[in-house]
Amino acid sequence: MPRRFTIGRLLGLSSGDPNDPWVTDDGLLPQHSEYPQTPIAPAEVTKIALRLRHLIEQCVPCELEESLVTVAHSRIITTKVIKAAKEAGGEQNRSCVVFCLLVCSRWFKRQALLELWDADLHHVRSTACEVIAKAIIENEENTGYLLHNVLLHRFSMIVNGRPTHPTNVIEKAVDLHALRVICSSGYQRCLKYLWKGWVCQDENDPTVFVDYTGRDDRRFIAHLDPDRIRAPVYQNMARLVMSLVYLALYTMAINSINASGKLDGAEILLYVFTLGFVCDELTKLWKAGYNILSFWTAFNGTLYAVIMLSLALRLVGLSYPAGTEDGWRVYYNTLSYNFLAFSAPMFWTRLLLYLDSFRFFGAMLVVLKVMMKESIIFFALLAVMIVGFLQAFHGLDLADDLEADDIWFIISAMANSVMQSPEFSGFDRFAPPFGIILYYAFTFIVMVILLNILIALYGSAYDDIYQNADDEFMALFAQKTMQFVRAPDENVFIAPFNLIEMVLVVLFEWWMPKAYYELLNDIVMAILYSPLLVVAAFFETRAAHSIRLNRSRGDDDDDTIEEWEQMEEDVDFEAEGWAKVCEEVKSNVEVEPAVLEVQRLRVEVEELKKMVERLAGVAGKIGEDES
Template sequence: MPGNWRRFKGFFSLNGTNGSNSRHAWLHEEERALLPHHRNQNIESAIPPREVTKVCLRLRHLIRECIPCELEESQITRSHSTIITTKVIQAAREAGGERYGSCVVYALLVNMRWFQREAIVELWDADLHDLRAVACTVIAKQIIETEDDTEYLLHHVLLRRYSFLINQETTPPTNVIEKAVDLHAVRVIGSSGYQKCIAYLWRGWLVQDENDPSKFVDYKDKDNVNFIVHMDPDRMRAPRYQNAAQLLFSFIYLALYTIAINSINATGVLDAAEIVLYVFTFAYVADELVKYYKAGYHILGFWNAFNFILYTFLTVSLVFRIIGLSYWSDDKRHAEYSRLSYYLLAFVAPMFWGRLLLYCDSFRFFGAMLVVLKVMMKESVIFFALLIIIIIGFLQAFIGLDVAEDNVAGDSWFIIEAMLKAIMQSPEFDGFENFGHPYSFGLVLYYCFTFIVMIILLNILIALYNSAYEDIYENADDEYLALFAQKTMQFVRAPDENVYIAPFNLVEIIISGLFEWWMPKATYEFVNDCVMAVLYSPLLFVAAWLETRTAHTIRHNRARGEEDDDQVHEWEQFHEEIDFEAEGWTKTCDAVKPNVEEEPAVIEVRKLRAEVDELKQMLSNLGSAIKGKEDQPVEEAKSGKAPETEGDETRGETLETSEVPETLDVAEHPDEPEQDDEAEAQDTPETSAASGGDNKGGKKNKKKNKKKGPGGAGPSSGGPSS
């Protein structure tokens, strides 16, 4: 279609220049990708599935080794975790090597699903497997947020589709964006890189390549300031424009209903507002049927069931109106069917207003509220299951008492109404004394039923709702981002090549029936472009105005060297005028900023350890010096040198004893006799001063002779004295 639109603009010279059961169950689960199955048939994995499987197994082994036992989840998820360290994240990056590194995040999501599945199979280790699944999301988020190359992150890591092998069969290719939404990996969805990709998809800056649906390409004209260039009807594929169109048509649909219900025609004839209302209804029904036909039952959800009930009531209302018109001559039946038709039309008013929430969930307030309601409804399944079982049991008991009395179940409606009032906390005990009279079995049963429902079950429901609300409230932002990502991907996976939003899909049905089966494809696409340009002209005018303004912003950002979606905030306006480093403010902040990467106790222990090591080194050096001084006289005596003078000996002994404490000498020379230590300790400056020079010299010579032994080379070692 873009080629046709360029040819159409070429007429005005306005072309832009920028411009087995278990096996099948596994496979069936993997087919639940957001992209419809018929679009996946010709898509292949960007990396051979066998290599992707190997990467998955490497990462599985890594995570099992890093988390060998049960831990607190906070130890895994907190910043600067001691479990998921930078080395672990780097090892995960290297699991794919240089060639297959782009599939690591996808492989982590596959492992997340494996561990979740293992937690269901091995209940005795469910907490451990759930913890490993959480670790997969933590590592994936870190890899996404620390990737500096934005283009590589968007086009190869997040949007490139990959497959792996299950029982030697290839799974349908999916990308990280789809996989994270399918698995509800809110931690991955909440990462900055993932949200940047979702924002680009929402704005239409990333679109699917028409020639290769497995790839996404950049919208080339996003920086083009030419107004007509952005009037391309193919821009209606952008999710934000589709959402805006759906929201606009929903308000028109509600306005038509309001006019129809407030202008009741007594004759029963359809007026203009009612005709348009039923045309819209038929268009919405056709849209739901086409989606179901093309995408399968996997797209069915709460809102599909909600809309089905609404459209059913409106269709029945129209049928009754037509039946009433067929009895034009019979005033009584004509009035009866017309009145019944209006009754049904008025009955669905709350559903009309509630339907707006489906299209308002892109706003944060409504989106967060819908997430809370969705989780609460899931939690209430337990309550309703117990309630149904109890109702059936007591209903059978009451009917049995009624039949036992007169063999006729004549009070069935009374019993059902009384039980419903008890559920609504408005019980009525009158009348149950007649069941099982005169023993009052019925009254006792009704008391028991009221107690179980009002005291036990309703408190269980309140507790479930409270628990669900607390769980969602703590993670409300990520839950909203997950809902927004899912909504974005629903638009991206639109199965139609030509985007005809209901009620314009009726025009598509007519064009397709008249031209598609015989007209050449290029001509047929050109016809669709022209028709959509006319139908969406008001919306395209607004879209072109917005995109022209955005193009100026993009050019300004590129001129500053920033990314296309960069916004200059108030606190960023004076960054160029202030140099914190030149002012010395950076050094001041570095001196006072806390170290959040390590615990204070760990920092103090490391500092103490460094001081202890330094002290040990000082003691070792000091001990070596002392030992060297003590060994020096022995070496001199062995070499035949003359002993030192008495003054030198006294001065050396005084210095030695003043510097070295007694305990240090014992620690460094544990093998020396205790007598030497005592003699050395007594040889202090005071004792040296009190004793005479001869006495000191005698003590010193005596000590030297003792060290030399009987074979020493002193005067006493010679022959007998003369």
């Protein structure tokens, strides 16, 4: 049975009686759904994917321009093709068609890597898979079926004779970076429901998604439930608050240096927070695997490593007795603070991790991420050049006086060249004339060739992303949502509160009955998150009123009435004749103008043919009469 421990019961407002007004028959996370999810065998899913692959190969038989596939009312991906794709699984298994199309897209992308001579053809076929998948999602009118059976239901394939790990369309599209599927209206609605917690994971089976039935409850106390922290929007809010506290602790620690080396309260809390964040990252990696890894995982790992190194140096310093001002304790204490100060830019940059849900920061972060990927080419070429010239300078240094005593001067001069500040003065006396010639060559290659390549790569990445900024932002937001959903936890303790969860597990979980242990976790989370729960309950209560109003009109829960919709019921375009006027003046965008002219010409030819036949018949009758 799902848990029904709400704040009302925790505060003693409920007696546990089923007739109690604070207890509802529906649990927070119900075990059933009005859209039954029939399991589909992995072998059958694989067969459907093979059928769709054959369909795509027949529809895109040769290399075509990608625009011919992606354009609206395409002559390649027609309504007949989309209908045939939907029928690939039959009536019983049609829910896995979108998933199979994404699998086919991945197959074609892999085939493009294996068969470079046909890479363009396979890329167009991969794009065709995404176009069909997007059309199927957007044409599905049953929102509940779309969410639960098509997008959130998990399917498996047969690979090497074994079923793969089950996954759903939401996760698959994020992993493949399938922008067209991610940017479809149905996908974005599902993502919105996941973000708000209107559709959430069953606490007893995280692989199953169920509706949050309490979203239309207008009672404030009903939303004061610790389980609502599982919603990504509240997790993101809590993590942002914890990050601001973390930054404040760091600021206090770095601005109050203790000459004695002892740890003050701010520093102790700073290191406790860091330990909690490290445990949180390790838990995500253990639960979700390598799919959870990203740029921010590496960034946070570097920051936490520097902070823990600072702590280690501080403890080493404390192991020495307090003595003179230049003793070992002072040395390690100073070195610890140096590492702590060194991490300041990373502390502030870390805030962007929780601000990327805003479009401005999200689009900027996408650009930076792509630029970092593009710069790998530059740094690979630069590394080869540096190693080659460094070996040459080192050889000249040895040949000059049989000692490599100028190695640091060489490294510093080469680094200055990379930073566009070369120093030629020292090389005119370095193994003349070979030293100055080599340094001129190195400076020319780095500053004129490699840096201009880097600038061109950055400019190209910037143009590509900002031409598609909205789609890239939606993909980034989908990835962020999946980070919360993919590593589910029955009791959500945001770092550093996860350290409290570890204490509860060690002290109580192994002997306490499950029901009482869940109640204990609810009480602890209610205390820890009480300010956030009050804010969340306020917004959810307001949302509940809107949901009730939408349902009374027969609209979807997330509908809003805009300015242009407020007086739609007072206008009757049919009665006014305005609909007929619009029908007469509108253009046919589904068919090209040349095709329309040919169709009109065909009708006229048919009419002319009938007219000639009638005239021929009349002439024949006249001839018979005369005879």
